Amino acid sequence: MSPKELISRLQKAFEIRDEEFIALKASKTKNPFEVLVATVLSQNTTDKNSFRALNNLKKIYKITPEALAKADVKEIEQAIRPAGLYRQKARVIKELAVNLTNGKLNKILSMDGESAREVLKSLRGVGPKTADVVLLMTANYPTFPVDTHVMRVSKRLGLVPEDANYEEARRFLMEFFSPEDYLKGHLLLIKLGRTYCKARNPKCESCPLSDICPKIGVRE
DNA sequence: TGCCAGGCCGGGT
């Protein structure tokens, strides 16, 4: 199945309009630091819990490097507890804030894509997935973040080899989809993973891609 | 009720 067809089928199945993707990206682009903080909070955490944590944090501090650089780590910890891993994340957020004052993040994001990616990954608490989300959402660099859902779903669908690691999976997905579809592809695969293609008890019977999924045995 | 959630790090091989 072609990448375009895959996307249009998923988009239809989940009833998402193009404008929603556009609006989402527009809403993120203007505040990269907030995207970074939100993405750190989302690490290995459900979106509900990470939103709670971010909202708690917003009640106490402006989500800017300047405000959080002066913040008390203990206060950050208490605010973001619902996200789990909260001591690590609080320390990471504080350190990111300290290191990214004076518009440093915007400077990083204005570099060429791969350089920006490497610099982001060199920051504590920022791995490939977080770097890719920030780049995809806030920079003009089409990359394909691979989270746990994307990895699982891509392997089951046969878009990515079973034994692929992060970088390999990213490569395969970047080759399969065209750059203007990375955002859609990323979000739609996550949606598919959360809704049908779950780690446990996947709902293959009602899955919109069951007819083309090798895992369910109906062949290509 | 144990397992998973939009990971990452540090240490060990």
Added chain:
DNA sequence: ACCCGGCATGGC
């Protein structure tokens, strides 16, 4: 270059 334990709350 991989592999693994640790980190931690909340939901099903």
